[in-house]
Amino acid sequence: MSQHPIIAIVGSGPIGSAYARLLVEEVPDARVVMFEAGPQVTPVPGASVRNIIDPDEKERAREMSQGPQAGALRESLGIPAGVVVEGMFTARQGTHLIDFGGEGSGHAPTFAAAAASTNVGGMGAHWTCATPSPSFSEKIPFIPDDEWDELLETAKSLLHVQDAAFADSAVGEGIRALLAEEFAGELPDGYGVSTLPVAGDPQPDGSMRWAGADVVLGPLVDPSSPLSERFELHDLSLVRRVEVADGRATGVTVQDLRTHETRFVPADVVVVAADAFRTPQLLWASGIRPRALGHYLTEHPVVITTVAVDADKIGRFATEEDLDAEIARRSVNPADPVAAVNRIPFSEPGHPFSLQVMYAENPPFQLDPSHPASGNRWGYVNMGYGMRKRPRFEDGVTFDDAEPDYRGFPNMTIQYELTDAENAESAAATERLRRAGGAIGTFIAEPRLLPNGSSLHYMGTTRIGESDDGTSVADPWSRVWGVGSLFVGGNGVIPTANTMNPTLMSIAVAVRGARKAAAELAQLATAAR
Ligand code: FAD
Structure with a gap:
């Protein structure tokens, strides 16, 4: 391990931001490097677009977040705009459909409204900000109640x-x-x-x-805070692979979408928080393929x-x-x-x-x-x-190595x-x-x-579980089974049948994961000394 541990985070939504905040705060010498495939659309990184007063500016920020369907942004990067077919579902403002109907589009005939945002702050720059807490069987059964209550309180304070x-x-x-x-x-x-x-x-x-990812990042995006010196955010930077050697994640391969150059960034810990479809896709593309990856997809109808x-x-x-x-x-x-x-x-x-x-x-x-x-x-x-959707293996996203999507990743097909x-x-x-x-x-x-897909709350595709029995992707601390130093974050980690807006819950799970990552880094530092 390097003297100053490096943590690479994929995705700048609220969950990646929660990992960044806690790891900078809890690991004194750590440097956190965050990669975001989309552009920064607000002066303060990750701020809610809803706070923009000027309607034209608001419209522009939303369009910039719409990935393959955002004509002006894609054209500025030299990529032909996606084809939008008349009569298809249209995405909510600030999001783009997974199955957008153009070249390289994903396939989601049974989950047609599935969407994503591609911008600094992720969907968290566009969300409604409803933050209820899970109750009864919505809660994760293997996280003790008193710890869960404290995790939720921390998550609430991170999100204001x-x-x-x-x-x-x-x-x-x-x-x-x-x-x-x-x-x-x-x-x-x-x-x-x-x-x-x-x-x-x-x-x-x-x-x-x-609130957006900006409030979760807090002092990390406040230039007057010393903590901001240990945080870097790279927008328009697409992580293409998580690299693994000897059973541990060693860093990420990143493509700068402005210059198209690709480089390897070494890291002691890698966190993938790239949403419930693109997180499993990136793991799949990296050859990390637990049986449950992409499966057990739920949303609340x-x-x-x-x-x-x-x-x-x-x-x-x-x-x-x-x-x-x-x-x-x-x-x-x-x-x-x-x-x-x-x-x-x-x-x-x-x-x-x-x-x-x-x-x-x-x-x-x-x-x-x-x-x-x-x-x-x-x-x-x-x-x-x-409402509830019972988790089932057969509902989920699968990936086709032989068919590249618009970004060159193994293309997605969603069955639900x-x-x-x-x-x-x-x-x-x-x-x-x-x-x-x-x-x-x-x-x-x-x-x-x-x-199907309209909730924008997609869960289960990188679910956490108590044992490595093929029904989960990661352990109770969000560590991917069988790959050291690799954490997954986002609504995909939720294993239960959940009826409510899941972001607060996913942040609570991320807080637990980040604390485990901090403890592991402390152990490695002691061993190295
Ligand atoms: P995201 O916010 O989706 O961020 C993931 C980021 O990863 C994206 O920016 C993406 O570009 C980036 N990424 C993906 N692949 C790569 C890669 N290979 N390399 C680099 N970056 C990558 N939730 C609630 O709880 N309450 C609500 O009221 C609510 N309302 C919503 C309303 C709307 C209109 C929308 C769009 C969403 C709403 N949500 C709500 C959902 C909420 O926004 C998400 O739960 C939350 O943003 C998830 O956070 P995340 O960090 O896991 O993922």
Whole structure:
């Protein structure tokens, strides 16, 4: 080991950033070198694009994150723009589809909405910032409860989580009261209707500065902090291989996408946090191929609807003056007019779903101006139930060495199927969504199950497990089975059937992994002395 250990991190999303932060803080002489395939799109690396006020600048930052579908960026790198086929699924802003339909596109006919972001900060520059914690069987059974609680607390502080965001909104409180009435007596204590935790920093004017990888990196991207001297972030740098010798990761081979030059970067620890599809792809391309790699793919299926808030219903709990105050608050930040976020968390056995309820000024689609609910003064609620998907070996991503994708990696094919177990819960969740929506207002969109891949929360493809029995890729500390010094991070590590937004949970798992990596480096340093 070198005198100053080097840690190479692949991917600059919230999870790679959590590894970077902890390893710089916990290993006094370590240098962390982070490689990101996409460009930096905000002045502070990894900041949330939602905080950009200017609509054109925001649009540009999103387009720059859209990899093969981002014409201007790709053209500037001398790569022909991807072909977008009319009638195909389109990706959420800031993301690009895995199966985008052009040359070198992945194949995902049964998981068609699968998407990724390619930019500094990853999807964490575009996310909604909902940060609930897992409960009951969503939790990882082999991590002890007291350790888990501490890991979650650390993860919350890394992400600046607010448990009671917008709790002072009277309209938000009214929505909670209506839902609590509807589901009275059906939910266990402590798992009833509440505010949805979100990641961000409340501002004095009542708006929120949303968190991205920037807040996770914290002092590492603050030039006035001495810690920043031991951190390097290289954007437009595509890691092509993790190199392995004598059963240990020895570093990474990186291609600079500006110059197209390729170099080897030695490292004492390698962390791959390149999302739930590209992490297993990179391991596969590097010849690291545990049986479970890419398999056991899950997401939480989502059934959603939109209702116009009914003045008579909400009027029992909130006044016209409350609504005026709400409208005044939203107008402070017209670029991101979120006001109140509520939820009902997962609980067992009676409520194996997570309900997310976002109060908004406008529906998320163009409502016909002649519709009776158009221009509804009390606003709208977008709501959706996340449901379980049982992990199965046959759901997953496989790689074809004979067919290069647009980046020259073994191409991906995703296979995925909802079974009777999921279909039954989907029907039950739809029924509940009708009750929840009806309690608040008038439906302006029928409850509907979104296409597979729509959640953007892809889990299981590099799952952690208790033993190397072929059903997991890494051990309980995220160390890849059979390859020393190699850690995997991201939602892919989650082995359970999870119904909620997974980023906080993946950061908690990353904190555990980073502490193990720090302990291993300390041991190696002692041995070397
Ligand atoms: P990512 O953020 O995806 O980052 C991975 C990075 O690795 C990417 O930037 C990619 O370019 C890079 N990379 C890939 N391959 C390579 C390579 N070979 N070399 C170098 N770099 C590479 N989650 C929640 O929990 N709550 C939410 O409310 C929520 N809302 C969301 C809303 C939207 C619109 C989107 C897009 C996502 C949302 N998510 C949400 C998901 C959340 O953003 C992700 O869970 C989180 O970003 C995962 O972090 P990560 O670091 O594992 O991966």
